[in-house]
Structures are given as C-alpha cells and as structure tokens.
Amino acid sequence: xxxxxxxxxxxxxxxxxxxxxxxxxxxxxxxxxxxxxxxxxxxxxxxxxxxxxxxxxxxxxxxxxxxxxxxxxxxxxxxxxxxxxxxxxxxxxxxxxxxxxxxxxxxxxx
Amino acid sequence: xxxxxxxxxxxxxxxxxxxxxxxxxxxxxxxxxxxxxxxxxxxxxxxxxxxxxxxxxxxxxxxxxxxxxxxxxxxxxxxxxxxxxxxxxxxxxxxxxxxxxxxxxxxxxxxxxxxxxxxxxxxxxxxxxxxxxxxxxxxxxxxxxxxxxxxxxxxxxxxxxxxxxxxxxxxxxxxxxxxxxxxxxxxxxxxxxxxxxxxxxxxxxxxxxxxxxxxxxxxxxxxxxxxxxxxxxxxxxxxxxxxxxxxxxxxxxxxxxxxxxxxxxxxxxxxxxxxxxxxxxxxxxxxxxxxxxxxxxxxxxxxxxxxxxxxxxxxxxxxxxxxxxxxxxxxxxxxxxxxxxxxxxxxxxxxxxxxxxxxxxxxxxxxxxxxxxxxxxxxxxxxxxxxxxxxxxxxxxxxxxxxxxxxxxxxxxxxxxxxxxxxxxxxxxxxxxxxxxxxxxxxxxxxxxxxxxxxxxxxxxxxxxxxxxxxxxxxxxxxxxxxxxxxxxxxxxxxxxxxxxxxxxxxxxxxxxxxxxxxxxxxxxxxxxxxxxxxxxxxxxxxxxxxxxxxxxxxxxxxxxxxxxxxxxxxxxxxxxxxxxxxxxxxxxxxxxxxxxxxxxxxxxxxxxxxxxxxxxxxxxxxxxxx
Numbered sequence: 001x002x003x004x005x006x007x008x009x010x011x012x013x014x015x016x017x018x019x020x021x022x023x024x025x026x027x028x029x030x031x032x033x034x035x036x037x038x039x040x041x042x043x044x045x046x047x048x049x050x051x052x053x054x055x056x057x058x059x060x061x062x063x064x065x066x067x068x069x070x071x072x073x074x075x076x077x078x079x080x081x082x083x084x085x086x087x088x089x090x091x092x093x094x095x096x097x098x099x100x101x102x103x104x105x106x107x108x109x110x
Numbered sequence: 111x112x113x114x115x116x117x118x119x120x121x122x123x124x125x126x127x128x129x130x131x132x133x134x135x136x137x138x139x140x141x142x143x144x145x146x147x148x149x150x151x152x153x154x155x156x157x158x159x160x161x162x163x164x165x166x167x168x169x170x171x172x173x174x175x176x177x178x179x180x181x182x183x184x185x186x187x188x189x190x191x192x193x194x195x196x197x198x199x200x201x202x203x204x205x206x207x208x209x210x211x212x213x214x215x216x217x218x219x220x221x222x223x224x225x226x227x228x229x230x231x232x233x234x235x236x237x238x239x240x241x242x243x244x245x246x247x248x249x250x251x252x253x254x255x256x257x258x259x260x261x262x263x264x265x266x267x268x269x270x271x272x273x274x275x276x277x278x279x280x281x282x283x284x285x286x287x288x289x290x291x292x293x294x295x296x297x298x299x300x301x302x303x304x305x306x307x308x309x310x311x312x313x314x315x316x317x318x319x320x321x322x323x324x325x326x327x328x329x330x331x332x333x334x335x336x337x338x339x340x341x342x343x344x345x346x347x348x349x350x351x352x353x354x355x356x357x358x359x360x361x362x363x364x365x366x367x368x369x370x371x372x373x374x375x376x377x378x379x380x381x382x383x384x385x386x387x388x389x390x391x392x393x394x395x396x397x398x399x400x401x402x403x404x405x406x407x408x409x410x411x412x413x414x415x416x417x418x419x420x421x422x423x424x425x426x427x428x429x430x431x432x433x434x435x436x437x438x439x440x441x442x443x444x445x446x447x448x449x450x451x452x453x454x455x456x457x458x459x460x461x462x463x464x465x466x467x468x469x470x471x472x473x474x475x476x477x478x479x480x481x482x483x484x485x486x487x488x489x490x491x492x493x494x495x496x497x498x499x500x501x502x503x504x505x506x507x508x509x510x511x512x513x514x515x516x517x518x519x520x521x522x523x524x525x526x527x528x529x530x531x532x533x534x535x536x537x538x539x540x541x542x543x544x545x546x547x548x549x550x551x552x553x554x555x556x557x558x559x560x561x562x563x564x565x566x567x568x569x570x571x572x573x574x575x576x577x578x579x580x581x582x583x584x585x586x587x588x589x590x591x592x593x594x595x596x597x598x599x600x601x602x603x604x605x606x607x608x609x610x611x612x613x614x615x616x617x618x619x620x621x622x623x624x625x626x627x628x629x630x631x632x633x634x635x636x637x638x639x640x641x642x643x644x645x646x647x648x649x650x651x652x653x654x655x656x657x658x659x660x661x662x663x664x665x666x667x668x669x670x671x672x673x674x675x676x677x678x679x680x681x682x683x684x685x686x687x688x689x690x691x692x693x694x695x696x697x698x699x700x701x702x703x704x705x706x707x708x709x710x711x712x713x714x715x716x717x718x719x720x721x722x723x724x725x726x727x728x729x730x731x732x733x734x735x736x737x
Contacts, residue, residue, distance in 0.1 A: 033720045102715045110711025 009061040017058035024051035038093065038100045042086045049079045113164060117174045117191050119157045120201060121244060123150045124236035131230035140225035144216035147229035151212050151236050155205035162198050167596045170194065173246045173310065180249075187307055192246035196597035199441060199590075200243035200373055203448050207365045208236050210564035214456050215357040217560035218463060228268060228355065235261035239366050243373060247307040248297045251374065255293060255338065258367045259286045265362060266354040278350035285347040289337015293374075296330035299323055300381075313380040313599060320384065328381050328388040332395075335371025340422050341429055342399045346662055348422055349406075352414040356459030359414060364421050364455050365448040372428045372444055376437045379600020383435065393433025393517075397524050400426030402659065404531035408538075409642055409656035412469050413458045416539050420495065421451055423532060430525060431510045434517055437601045438579070438591035439509040445590070446502035446575040450494040453568035457488035460561055461543060464554045471542045472641050473551075478544040480554035483562045485544050487569040492540045494572040496533040496628070499621055502575025508617055509581065512608055515616055526620060533627045541635035583613055 024047055031044030053072045060068035090100065097104045127150035131143055138146075171194025180187040191197075212232060219225045238257025245251035267279030297307060303323055304312050316324065335341065340348035351363050362368070375382060375392075382389055403422035410416045424447050431440035462469055464481050478485040494501040497508065507529060515522040548554070556562070580586020595601045608616075634640050642648075645656050654660060712718075 029723065033716055033723060036716065105715055106713030108711060109713030110708035 006061050006064075009058065014058060014062050017055060021051045021055040021058075024048075024054070036101050036103055038090055038102050041102060042083065042090070045086070046079060046083065049075055113161060113172075113193070114174045116157050116161050117193055117244070118176060120154050120161070120205070121191075121237050121240040123154045123157070124233040124240065126150065128230050128234035128237060131226050131233060135224075135226035135230060138226045140220050140222065141216060143226035143229045144212070144219065147233050148209065148212040148216065150233060151205060152209045154236065154240070155202075155209045158198070158201040158205045161193060162202060165193065165195075165198060167195055167593050170596055171197075171310070173308075175246075184305060185301075187247060187249050189250065190246040191244040191250075192309060193244070194597035195593045195595075196373070196376060196441070197244050199445065199594065200369075201240060203445060204236065204239050204243065204366050207448055207452050207568075208239075208361060210567055211357050211361040211365075211452065211456065214360075214459070214561050214564040215355075217558040218357055218459055219355065222355075224268070228265075231261055231264050231268070232357070232361070235265065235362060235367075239370075242370055247309060248293075248300065249307050251377075252290075252293060252297065255334075255370060255374075256290065258362070258370065259283065259290070259338070262286070262351070262362050262367055265358040266351045268354055268358070272353075275353040278347075278353040282347040282351050285344050286337045289334045289344055292330040292333030292337070296327045296334065299327040299330065303327075309377060313378075316380050316384060317599070318384075324381055325385040325387050328378070328385040329391070331374060331378060331381075332371075332388060332392055335375055335429075336395070337371075339368050339371030339425050339429070340399075341371070341425065342395050342402065345399060345403065345422050346658075346665065349415055349418040349658075352412070352418050356414065356455060356462060359418070360452045360455035360459070363418065364451040368421065368425055369428070369444045369448070372425070372432060372440050375429075375432050376441055376594075376598050376600070379437050379598045382432070383600045383603055389433050389435060391433075392429050393521070396426045396429030396431075396433055397521060397528075398426070399423070400430065400528045401524060401531070402426075404528045404535070405655050406658050407535040408531060409652065410535075411472055411642055413461065413471050413474075413539065413543065414455070414469060416471075416535060417451070417454055417458055420454075420532060420536065421447075423528060424451065424495070427507065427510055427525065427528070430521070431513065434510075434513045435600070436510070436513040436604050436606070437598055438588070438594050438604060439506070439513055441594055442579045442590055443506040443510060445578060446494070446506040446572070449568055449575045450491045450503055450572040453487060453491040453565065453572050454495065456561070456565055456568065457484055457491060460484040460557045460565065461488075463557050463561070465550060465552045468550055468552060471539065473549050474543045475546040475550075475639065476544070476548040477554055480548075481556045483556060483565060487562075487565040488544070489540065490569040490572055492536045494575075496536055496624055497529060497620065498624065499617075500576065502572050502578075505576035505579065505581065505584075508620065509579070509606075511620065512606060512613055512616060515612075516606060516608055522616075526623070529620065530623055530627050533624050534631050537628050537631040538635050541631060542639070542641075545636045546639045581613075583610055 028044040028046075028048035028051065031047065032041050035041055035044065053075055056068040056072050056075075060066060060072075093105065094100060127147050131138065131147060135143070171192055173190050173192050175188050175190040177189050178186075179189040212229070215229065215232065219228050222228065235258060238254045238261055240254070242251050242254025242258060245254060263279050263283040266282055267276045269275050300312060301307055303321070304315050306312060337344045348363060348368065352359055354363070382392075400423045403419045403426060407416050407419035407423065410419060424443070428440045428443050428447070431437070431443060460481065461474065461477065461484060464477070464484070465474065468474065490501075494503040497504045511522060511525055511529070514525050577586070579588050579590035581588060591601060591604075642656070645653050648656060657663075
C-alpha cells in the first residue's frame with residue numbers, strides 16, 4: 001500500500017473508524033429488519049458488508065498487515081455474487097406478485 | 111479332483127440349480143427345468159459316490175473348511191463341511207433318492223404351470239438338506255435345519271390357491287419352529303459348557319463327562335428332533351403335510367427331512383450316551399408314537415394319509431432304536447425306510463396320476479391289471495415295510511426288535527404289535543387299491559417312463575437294502591454298523607448279546623404273525639371288500655381312532671382356544687383401553703402443541719430476520735459469558 005494513503009488513514013484515530021463501522025452496520029441491520037422494500041433490504045445488506053470492509057481496511061493500515069485486505073477482496077467478490085442472486089429474486093418477485101414489498105411473500109405462514 | 115472341491119460341489123450344485131431355476135422360472139419349460147434340476151442333483155450324487163469311494167473309514171472323518179465365518183471374541187465358527195461315515199451315508203441317501211425323485215417329478219409335474227418354481231424349491235431343499243448332514247458344527251447343521259423347514263413350508267403350500275394347503279403349510283412351519291427353539295437352546299447350553307460348536311471337539315471333550323447340563327442339552331436336542339421328525343407331541347403336522355405334491359411327500363416327508371432328528375441324535379450320540387434319562391424318554395416317546403400313528407393308519411381313507419401315518423410310525427421305531435442306544439440300527443432303518451417309503455409314496459403318486467388326481471382308496475380297486483409296473487413295485491414296497499423275510503425292512507426292523515427284546519420283553523411286545531398294525535394297514539391299502547373291482551370313474555393309464563424308472567430302481571433297492579447291514583445270522587458281518595462306528599462313537603457302546611437261537615425264534619414269531627395278519631387282511635379286503643363307512647356310524651372307540659385320537663382337537667382346546675381367548679382379552683383391555691388412548695393422546699398432544707407453536711411462523715420476512723438476529727445475539731452473549 002502506498003505510504004501516503006496509510007499516513008492519511010492514520011490521521012483519523014482508530015476509534016472513529018470502529019464507531020463509524022458500528023453505525024453503518026447498525027443502520028444496515030435496522031434497514032433489513034424494519035424496511036419493507038426489498039431493494040432497500042438488499043442495499044442494507046450491502047451496507048453491512050461494506051461497514052465490515054471499512055473496519056478491515058482500517059485495522060490493516062494500523063497494524064501494517066495486508067492479510068485483512070485479502071479478505072476485503074473476497075467479501076467484495078461474494079457481495080457481487082450475492083447481489084446477482086438477490087436481484088434475480090427481486091425480478092421474479094416483481095413478475096409474480098407485482099410488488100417489491102417483502103411482506104407480500106408470506107405464504108410460509110404457519 | 112481334490113476331495114475338498116468335491117465336498118464343496120455336493121451342496122453347491124443344487125444351490126446353483128435353485129438360483130438358476132428361480133431366476134429363469136418364467137422362461138424355462140417344465141421339461142427343461144426338470145432336466146436341469148435332475149442333472150444337477152445327479153451331479154451331486156456322482157460327487158458323493160466319488161467321495162465315498164475315496165473314503166477310508168479306518169482313517170476316520172475329516173473336516174473341509176471353506177471359510178472363516180463367525181470369529182467374535184471366543185466364538186469361532188467356520189463354514190466347514192464334515193466328511194465322515196455318517197455324513198457320507200446321509201449324503202448318498204439324500205442325493206441318490208433325491209435324484210430318483212427329481213426324475214420322477216419331471217413326469218409328475220409336467221402339466222403344472224409352475225413346474226420350474228417347483229424344481230427350484232426342490233433343488234433348494236436338496237442344498238439345505240446337504241448342509242444339514244454335512245455341517246461340521248451345530249450351527250451349519252442348524253442353517254440346513256431351518257432351510258429344510260422353509261422348503262418344506264414352501265412345497266407343502268405349493269398349490270397355494272387352495273386355502274387348506276396353506277393352512278397345512280403354516281401348521282408344519284409353526285410346529286417345526288417349536289422344535290427349533292429346542293435346538294437353539296441346546297446349542298446355547300453346549301456352547302456355554304464347551305466353548306465351541308464343532309461336533310468333533312464337543313464329542314472329544316464330552317467323553318466321560320458327568321454333568322446334569324448334558325441331560326438338559328440332550329432333552330432340548332430331542333425336542334428339536336420331535337418337531338422335525340414328527341414325534342409325539344409335535345407329529346400332527348406331518349399327515350397334513352401331504353397337501354404338497356406327491357414327490358415332495360416322498361422326498362421331504364418320508365425319505366430325508368423327517369430323518370433329520372435321527373441324524374442329529376446319532377451325530378450327538380456321545381452326549382446321549384451320557385444322558386440315560388433322555389434315552390429313556392426317547393424310548394417311550396418313540397414307542398408311543400409308533401403305536402399311536404400305526405393305529406390311526408388303520409382307518410384312513412386317503413392313500414397318502416395312510417402312508418403319512420405309516421411314516422410317523424416308522425420314525426417312532428427309529429427313535430426307539432435311538433432310545434435303546436442302538437444307533438446303527440436306527441441309521442439302518444433310516445436307510446431302508448428311505449428306500450421303501452419313497453417307493454410307496456412314488457407308487458401312490460403314480461396311482462393318483464393314473465386316476466387323474468383321485469386320492470380316496472374307496473374309489474379305487476382292481477388297478478393291478480391297468481398299471482402293472484406300479485402294482486408290482488408297490489407290492490414290493492408293501493412287502494418290505496411289512497417286513498417279509500429277506501426284504502430290506504425285515505432286517506432293519508428285526509434288528510430294532512431284537513434290541514428291544516434284549517432290553518425288555520414288554521417293549522418288544524408293544525413294538526411287535528405296532529409292526530403287525532403296520533402290516534395290516536399296508537396290506538389293506540394294497541388290497542383296496544389294486545385288488546377287487548374298480549370303484550371309480552376315471553380311466554386308469556400307466557405313468558410315463560420318467561416315473562416308472564425311479565419306481566423300479568427303488569423296488570430293487572427295497573429288496574436288496576438288507577445287504578447293507580446283513581447280520582451275522584445270515585452270514586454277513588454288519589458292514590454298515592462297522593462303517594458308521596468310525597463316525598458316531600456312541601455305536602461303540604452297542605452290544606447285542608442274544609443267542610442265535612433267540613434271534614431265530616424272534617424272527618420266527620414275527621414272520622408267522624405277519625403272515626397271519628396278511629391272511630386276515632386278504633380275507634377282509636379281497637374276498638369281501640370292506641370299506642370304512644361314515645365316521646358318525648362307527649362304534650365309539652373306532653371313531654376315536656378314525657378321528658386321529660382327536661389330537662388336533664385336543665391341541666385346539668389346550669393351546670389355540672386359550673391363546674385366542676388371551677388375544678381377544680388383550681385386544682379388548684390392553685389394546686383398546688391402554689394402548690389406543692395412549693397413542694391417540696400422544697397424537698392429540700402433538701396437534702395441540704403444534705397449534706400454539708405454529709403461530710410463531712408468521713410468514714413475515716422482516717419478523718423472521720429479526721428473530722434470527724435476536725438468536726444470533728443470544729448465542730453471542732452466551733458464548734461471551736461462558737468464557
């Protein structure tokens with residue numbers, strides 16, 4: 001990693017990164033649990049993944065350990081695949097129930 | 111060819127036949143199936159003869175180990191065959207007579223649409239019977255023992271479309287199972303005492319042992335023998351077993367399977383010699399069976415039923431011989447009985463075949479002009495079983511009678527009486543079937559050559575069978591006894607110490623009385639044809655005998671009725687009052703709990719996600735706290 005970027009990252013204290021990640025992750029969780037729009041839910045999932053990515057990068061820079069960045073690439077890759085599947089489900093959902101409201105999918109009611 | 115391979119071939123050939131025939135039973139014609147089955151069992155016979163010729167009795171038996179089978183802890187049971195004088199004798203009987211009966215069946219079964227199945231089962235029976243006699247330990251014998259029971263069941267119920275035949279098959283199966291429990295218990299006791307099931311080891315270790323456990327073990331073995339060999343109290347299945355095709359009656363229920371009990375006793379002769387109490391029980395059960403079955407034979411009207419009761423009675427004689435400790439006499443009678451009883455059954459089959467399925471002797475008569483070969487061979491068989499001098503039955507039965515006389519004149523008297531009954535009912539059968547005038551409607555015709563050849567061979571054997579064990583009195587030296595002595599140590603304890611004069615007098619008495627009985631039967635059934643009327647019109651005692659001493663009814667009252675009563679009550683109380691509410695309660699409870707719990711499944715995705723989240727947090731907290 002370029003020395004300049006690392007220095008730039010280190011200008012912000014690590015606590016702030018942790019706090020930001022925590023906030024972003026919580027927003028993601030809240031969005032997934034409380035929002036009804038499936039597109040928003042998918043976006044919130046992405047938000048959670050990226051908050052983790054942010055944290056991993058910050059720790060990587062502070063500890064001068066590149067291994068965490070490898071994880072970040074993996075997560076991005078998996079996230080891309082997940083979005084593909086999620087969006088296909090969304091398309092099928094729109095075609096079948098003509099809505100993107102996740103509460104329309106309630107046929108598993110016991 | 112090595113003896114090991116030959117020994118393995120003897121049971122393997124019929125097994126191969128059974129597998130091939132069972133898989134191709136829809137494609138093969140009756141004659142092809144019969145030919146194949148006969149060829150394979152004949153191959154088995156040839157192998158047995160080769161083994162016999164290459165066997166030196168003085169060297170003693172040998173064990174052919176095929177593979178290690180059970181090897182658990184201290185229990186080692188190999189799959190091994192024992193080749194010695196005893197197993198060779200039985201192998202020759204099973205495969206020799208088996209071949210003749212297979213050949214006969216080609217003619218007898220050629221019109222049956224399920225003939226290939228029949229031959230498959232017949233071959234399977236031969237395999238099981240050979241395993242029974244060749245096994246080197248109790249367990250291999252027991253496998254064969256169960257196998258012949260199964261084949262017996264299958265073949266009795268071969269014509270399964272008649273419900274009574276199925277009932278007869280089931281009866282045979284259940285009765286045999288009762289006896290089999292005895293064999294299992296005996297095996298457990300012997301294993302516990304000796305730590306092995308190998309015949310040779312047990313007999314070596316048991317010699318001279320004085321242990322009440324042996325009495326229990328031999329009694330259990332004898333219970334097994336009563337089941338398989340149709341002795342009191344388990345004999346009632348054998349007459350019903352006549353529901354099967356006649357070749358089956360000849361092979362399984364006369365010549366081979368029913369002698370398994372005698373074989374097992376001779377195999378374990380050392381144990382029985384150490385348990386005189388068991389031997390006494392065998393002696394009395396044998397005597398009682400011989401007389402009881404012979405008396406029932408007097409008034410039966412079904413040609414096969416007469417022969418069936420005769421078989422039970424003759425088996426009784428064999429057990430008497432065992433009870434007297436004269437194992438060689440028992441085996442000798444097994445052999446000659448196999449000859450003449452197979453002959454009689456096959457002859458009866460030929461008569462039934464000639465009359466298109468008629469089995470009632472009241473609708474026969476005067477057949478000697480129509481079916482000459484059958485008549486002559488049947489006559490030979492009847493003469494042999496009645497014990498006319500110099501025929502095979504004469505020697506074997508007289509040997510048993512001589513042993514009985516040596517023990518006690520009372521037993522001799524009872525057995526002689528039984529022998530006279532035998533003579534009477536057999537000649538009654540012969541006279542009513544072949545003499546007088548024909549009383550039926552069918553047109554008798556002689557059977558084909560495949561059926562008459564076995565009859566002729568067996569007739570010759572029935573005449574000459576006595577030579578196998580010709581007594582000293584007639585210039586022989588009892589070759590069969592000395593041959594068997596090398597395999598069954600119990601034979602070594604035998605001693606017949608009657609003077610030649612006593613023996614001649616005994617034979618004279620027997621022969622004279624037999625002659626008188628034949629004359630009486632001639633007067634009653636040839637000069638005036640006396641047929642049995644309806645049972646209801648008979649005097650009380652005679653009716654009791656004609657109704658088989660009402661033993662089936664007795665068993666029904668003693669076992670079936672209480673059992674049904676118990677079952678019905680258990681059904682009414684234990685089933686309806688306890689089990690049904692219990693089971694329904696469990697079901698109802700599951701439904702009620704489900705009814706409450708199912709509301710958790712709202713179908714709302716957000717709710718499920720929230721629940722998942724809560725769960726995750728919960729597990730996380732637990733994990734953190736537990737550390």
